[in-house]
Amino acid sequence: MKEWARRFSLLLTGLLGIEMQPVMSFPRTLSRAMRQLWLGAWLCCWGALAWAQDGAPVRIGVLAYLGADAAVAEWTPVATQLQRALPGRTVELISMDHAALNDAAQSGRVDFIITNPGHYVELESRVGASRILTLQTGGTLPTSAWQAVGAAVVTLAGNPRIQRLADLRGQRVAVVGKEAFSGYQLVWRELAAEGIDPSRDLRQLLVVGLPMDRVLDAVASGAADAGFVRACMIESRPEWRQHFRVVSARPEAGFACATSTRVYPNWPIATLRHTDAALARQVTLALLQMQAGDSPITWAVPADYQAVHELQRELKIGPYANLGVPTLTALAQRYWPWLAGLLGLIALGGIYTLHVERQVQARTADLRQAARERDELEGRLRESREQAEHMARLSVLGELSGTLAHELNQPLAAIGNYAHSLIRRIDNQRLTPDAAREAASEMAGQAERAAGVLSRIRAFAKKRVAQRQAVDPVTLVHEAVALFRGMQVHAPPVDVVGELPVGTLLTVDALQIQQVLLNLLKNGMDATRQLTVERQPLTVSLRHAGGGVHIGVRDRGEPLTPEQQSGLFEPFFTTKADGMGLGLSICRSIAEAHGGRLDATPAADGPGLCFTLTLPHDDRIHPRDHLHSA
Numbered sequence: 282m283k284e285w286a287r288r289f290s291l292l293l294t295g296l297l298g299i300e301m302q303p304v305m306s307f308p309r310t311l312s313r314a315m316r317q318l319w320l321g322a323w324l325c326c327w328g329a330l331a332w333a334q335d336g337a338p339v340r341i342g343v344l345a346y347l348g349a350d351a352a353v354a355e356w357t358p359v360a361t362q363l364q365r366a367l368p369g370r371t372v373e374l375i376s377m378d379h380a381a382l383n384d385a386a387q388s389g390r391v392d393f394i395i396t397n398p399g400h401y402v403e404l405e406s407r408v409g410a411s412r413i414l415t416l417q418t419g420g421t422l423p424t425s426a427w428q429a430v431g432a433a434v435v436t437l438a439g440n441p442r443i444q445r446l447a448d449l450r451g452q453r454v455a456v457v458g459k460e461a462f463s464g465y466q467l468v469w470r471e472l473a474a475e476g477i478d479p480s481r482d483l484r485q486l487l488v489v490g491l492p493m494d495r496v497l498d499a500v501a502s503g504a505a506d507a508g509f510v511r512a513c514m515i516e517s518r519p520e521w522r523q524h525f526r527v528v529s530a531r532p533e534a535g536f537a538c539a540t541s542t543r544v545y546p547n548w549p550i551a552t553l554r555h556t557d558a559a560l561a562r563q564v565t566l567a568l569l570q571m572q573a574g575d576s577p578i579t580w581a582v583p584a585d586y587q588a589v590h591e592l593q594r595e596l597k598i599g600p601y602a603n604l605g606v607p608t609l610t611a612l613a614q615r616y617w618p619w620l621a622g623l624l625g626l627i628a629l630g631g632i633y634t635l636h637v638e639r640q641v642q643a644r645t646a647d648l649r650q651a652a653r654e655r656d657e658l659e660g661r662l663r664e665s666r667e668q669a670e671h672m673a674r675l676s677v678l679g680e681l682s683g684t685l686a687h688e689l690n691q692p693l694a695a696i697g698n699y700a701h702s703l704i705r706r707i708d709n710q711r712l713t714p715d716a717a718r719e720a721a722s723e724m725a726g727q728a729e730r731a732a733g734v735l736s737r738i739r740a741f742a743k744k745r746v747a748q749r750q751a752v753d754p755v756t757l758v759h760e761a762v763a764l765f766r767g768m769q770v771h772a773p774p775v776d777v778v779g780e781l782p783v784g785t786l787l788t789v790d791a792l793q794i795q796q797v798l799l800n801l802l803k804n805g806m807d808a809t810r811q812l813t814v815e816r817q818p819l820t821v822s823l824r825h826a827g828g829g830v831h832i833g834v835r836d837r838g839e840p841l842t843p844e845q846q847s848g849l850f851e852p853f854f855t856t857k858a859d860g861m862g863l864g865l866s867i868c869r870s871i872a873e874a875h876g877g878r879l880d881a882t883p884a885a886d887g888p889g890l891c892f893t894l895t896l897p898h899d900d901r902i903h904p905r906d907h908l909h910s911a
């Protein structure tokens with residue numbers, strides 16, 4: 282504490298330019314009181330820190346390769362010496378195995394470590410251990426700091442099978458553990474030089490753990506043919522010297538024991554990163570004062586552990602375990618700015634992708650909405666078109682059925698006549714079965730004719746949704762002509778001419794095509810109504826050409842003016858007093874909706890117009906070569 286108080290007084294003098302005594306005197310002004318309070322607080326903290334430093338135990342972790350008791354016994358002289366040198370502190374020796382010592386060094390639970398050279402080099406790179414001294418003498422036999430640690434391959438003295446290290450191939454070998462320096466790694470290096478891999482070429486590698494005596498027990502009991510131990514261990518007890526033999530003992534200058542391997546520097550005592558420098562200095566000085574003669578242990582200045590590095594490099598262990606294989610942490614430490622940049626880019630990419638994704642979603646929603654609206658519009662358009670077509674059909678029907686009453690009147694009158702004739706014959710008792718049968722069948726025929734006219738008109742006038750199906754064009758044309766003639770008392774004659782290959786079919790809405798044909802026939806009739814009888818007949822022709830069916834409706838009317846010709850298909854173009862001018866434009870749109878055309882050309886062979894409805898025939902059905910006549 283005297284030392285701390287002196288240092289503190291000097292510090293204050295330097296900082297404030299005042300002496301301790303005036304500071305401690307009674308304050309005369311407020312500012313001076315504040316300053317003194319502040320200084321008082323510093324004094325307390327500083328004192329507490331100094332006390333904590335002074336009072337904290339000094340912990341030394343030692344590797345217990347011969348077991349905890351042996352380690353404590355071996356290193357007690359060191360603890361005693363330090364305890365003498367550090368009177369205010371408690372010196373604690375803590376014996377541990379490899380793993381525990383690693384843990385303690387890493388977590389700062391020990392201030393110093395004493396361990397074997399291999400383990401020290403490992404801790405040097407892993408936790409920043411730094412040797413302050415190397416053991417000079419220790420144990421029972423004289424060693425030097427630089428030539429102190431070797432390993433002995435031992436076998437029973439009477440075992441003739443193992444004479445050289447190469448004889449270990451195929452044998453059972455006991456070791457304390459693969460992490461043991463003199464207990465495994467030194468021999469491993471020599472075996473590797475002979476081309477022997479202990480984990481592959483031995484019959485069995487028996488790991489017995491610490492203390493090292495267990496290796497000798499395993500060899501003695503016959504559980505193993507040989508064992509690896511620290512050199513000088515056999516020499517430490519006469520019975521062991523008698524019982525075991527060191528295989529391939531080699532002379533090493535300045536090394537007193539039998540060793541099967543090269544020898545390496547002795548154990549070091551090392552500080553750790555957190556060890557107080559002043560304490561390290563005190564410990565170094567105290568240990569250097571341990572003199573041979575007074576103490577079984579003496580220390581020398583730190584030895585060179587290059588030989589240990591070479592061994593570990595050769596065996597690719599310790600700090601060289603991952604040489605050439607970069608660890609993730611090492612990579613992260615080295616390339617962190619790039620990594621950070623990359624992560625930033627990925628994050629930006631992610632944000633951009635999200636942004637684009639949201640835009641795409643918004644756009645998709647807009648498109649869906651637009652598609653819905655378009656579908657609705659199309660639906661409304663379709664409805665209006667169907668409505669218009671229906672109106673047009675009714676209009677054609679209306680125009681054609683002006684004389685429908687006459688048409689129906691004819692069969693009704695005939696039926697009435699037959700009925701009256703029957704009654705008369707019954708009254709005159711002249712009714713023969715044959716006459717009755719003839720009258721009845723005539724009546725039935727007339728009734729059927731009237732019913733046929735009515736059913737065709739009903740079907741034609743019905744409001745319905747367009748429906749396409751394969752139909753025979755010849756039948757279609759004949760039905761249209763029948764409907765036309767059925768509704769007209771004075772209908773002009775209609776010739777159906779031409780031939781189509783057998784099996785020709787059209788996939789159409791039959792009613793719509795009939796509507797087109799009725800329109801064309803009615804227009805033809807209107808165009809020739811005022812002309813002579815010879816010019817009134819109409820001709821419907823059927824022809825197959827260019828992959829389509831051509832249905833022509835030809836009249837023999839007066840030629841058209843150029844204006845009339847060009848206005849034919851224009852909506853609301855009409856030359857008739859009661860005409861609407863919609864028929865032809867609707868007919869053309871029906872033709873186009875079926876993938877076809879409707880054209881009007883002057884007739885090639887004489888007066889009149891020829892309207893040609895062209896429809897593609899159904900590709901799925903191949904017309905056969907021979908023709909069938911219309």
Ligand code: ADP
Nearest residue numbers: 804805808854855856857860861862863864865
């Ligand atoms: P509407 O019959 O109600 O007038 P259309 O669209 O069917 O309507 O016909 C339009 C016009 O085309 C007719 O008014 C007529 O002047 C002319 N037209 C149609 N077909 C013929 C035809 N076969 N011969 C001469 N002119 C025709």
